[in-house]
Amino acid sequence: MKLRNWIAGAGLLLLGACVPAGESFEEEALRYCDSQVRRTLAELKEVGGGSIDYTMMPRNIADSLTVWHCRKAVKEEWCSGFWPGILWYDYEATGDETIRQEAEKFTASLEFLSRTPAFDHDLGFLVFCSYGNGYQLTHNPAYKQVILNTADTLATLYSPTVGTILSWPRNVGMFGGHNTIMDNMINLEMLMWASKNGGDPSLANIAISHADKTMKYQFRDDYTSYHVAVYDTLTGDFIKGVTHQGYADNTMWARGQAWAIYGYTMMYRETELPRYLDFAQKVTDVYLQRLPEDYVPYWDFDAPGIPDAPRDASAAAIVASALLELSGYVPGEKGQGYKDAAIKMLQSLSSEKYQSRAEKPSFLLHSTGHWPCHSEIDASIIYADYYYIEALLRLKALDEQK
Ligand code: GLY
Numbered sequence: 001m002k003l004r005n006w007i008a009g010a011g012l013l014l015l016g017a018c019v020p021a022g023e024s025f026e027e028e029a030l031r032y033c034d035s036q037v038r039r040t041l042a043e044l045k046e047v048g049g050g051s052i053d054y055t056m057m058p059r060n061i062a063d064s065l066t067v068w069h070c071r072k073a074v075k076e077e078w079c080s081g082f083w084p085g086i087l088w089y090d091y092e093a094t095g096d097e098t099i100r101q102e103a104e105k106f107t108a109s110l111e112f113l114s115r116t117p118a119f120d121h122d123l124g125f126l127v128f129c130s131y132g133n134g135y136q137l138t139h140n141p142a143y144k145q146v147i148l149n150t151a152d153t154l155a156t157l158y159s160p161t162v163g164t165i166l167s168w169p170r171n172v173g174m175f176g177g178h179n180t181i182m183d184n185m186i187n188l189e190m191l192m193w194a195s196k197n198g199g200d201p202s203l204a205n206i207a208i209s210h211a212d213k214t215m216k217y218q219f220r221d222d223y224t225s226y227h228v229a230v231y232d233t234l235t236g237d238f239i240k241g242v243t244h245q246g247y248a249d250n251t252m253w254a255r256g257q258a259w260a261i262y263g264y265t266m267m268y269r270e271t272e273l274p275r276y277l278d279f280a281q282k283v284t285d286v287y288l289q290r291l292p293e294d295y296v297p298y299w300d301f302d303a304p305g306i307p308d309a310p311r312d313a314s315a316a317a318i319v320a321s322a323l324l325e326l327s328g329y330v331p332g333e334k335g336q337g338y339k340d341a342a343i344k345m346l347q348s349l350s351s352e353k354y355q356s357r358a359e360k361p362s363f364l365l366h367s368t369g370h371w372p373c374h375s376e377i378d379a380s381i382i383y384a385d386y387y388y389i390e391a392l393l394r395l396k397a398l399d400e401q402k
Helices: 025-047 082-094 097-108 111-115 123-138 141-155 169-175 184-196 203-217 254-271 274-289 313-326 332-349 382-401
Strands: 056-061 069-072 178-181 228-231 238-242
Touching: 025 056, 025 082, 025 097, 025 332, 025 382, 056 082, 056 382, 082 097, 082 123, 082 382, 097 123, 111 123, 111 141, 123 141, 123 184, 141 184, 141 203, 169 178, 178 203, 184 203, 184 254, 203 228, 203 254, 203 274, 254 274, 254 313, 274 313, 274 332, 313 332, 313 382, 332 382
Parallel strands: none
Antiparallel strands: 056 069, 178 228, 228 238
16 A cells, blocks of 8 residues: 555655656656645535545545535445545645645644544454555554554444454344445554554554455465355354345455455565465455456456446556565566556556546546446546556666666
């Protein structure tokens, strides 16, 4: 995710405002992101009659619309951390103090989560993308405390009987047991970080137990993932693997697999346990083998209507970011292959087909949020933009290491 401690020496990159000669494609794309960020800030100010409501976070732009739909930062809104996280990344890219001030103001709207009982597992997305990115750049001790407190809150959802975090407490009845969703892998990063930065060291055991049990039960023999694993609350036994946002229980939902690729890569970085590195490659390889030509997946690999089914640019951005990291852990041709694939994904996402450009203030078009619920289909979605700018920064840092 955000804490790119796997790239030694990555710091403020300080891109210039004018077009430097010999600019790389990722530098050009980062300049594009910065201009879209400024456009969004200007629009939010205009909508607010001259002042920004820092509790309202950009969430999506429907296919047919051109302005952000914003949602209030409340505990039920899982995407509120991405916009502050984007602002921190843009500050990292530009070094511009006005962007930093905006990042601080939006980030502050999420502080309540560090003193509120857990609503669900999304606390990592919410607090680590915002406060985590902010802490990486500022070392503000108050930010650290928010992260540590929120990590303790997330840990309250852990069931020692099952060995995983209960992702959606509200859905225990609906699924018929303790549910763990693949997305939850990403939230383990905050637990790992807290365990090493002054929090309870046993938070790492929770993250490792969660990753191990998920590895054992939430994948089919071909390493494609179930979105949801359901466990017996009383015995911890695995009951079933099902989908929630994918097409069917036995299909590969693109973003679910993307979370798995990202999650196991991150868990290898954090633990150095070889089983996670091995598994990250297995879940990646099945994803890469089945991609369409432009490296941006259909929203589900078995979606009805392929090749006319909607794509999911968010999955492509998440995987691109993850593979840039994974490529650094895998030696030889295989690692280079992951880096090449990530670059193809980013080049595709940076093309006219996927960038919003003048049409909308988002970075990207063509993500799919929740197809079974007819929600956010072929839309701009804030987490696609978040992982896109993260991947561009990772690529830039890798290029600077050469
Ligand atoms: N975490 C929910 C999603 O990926 O849509």
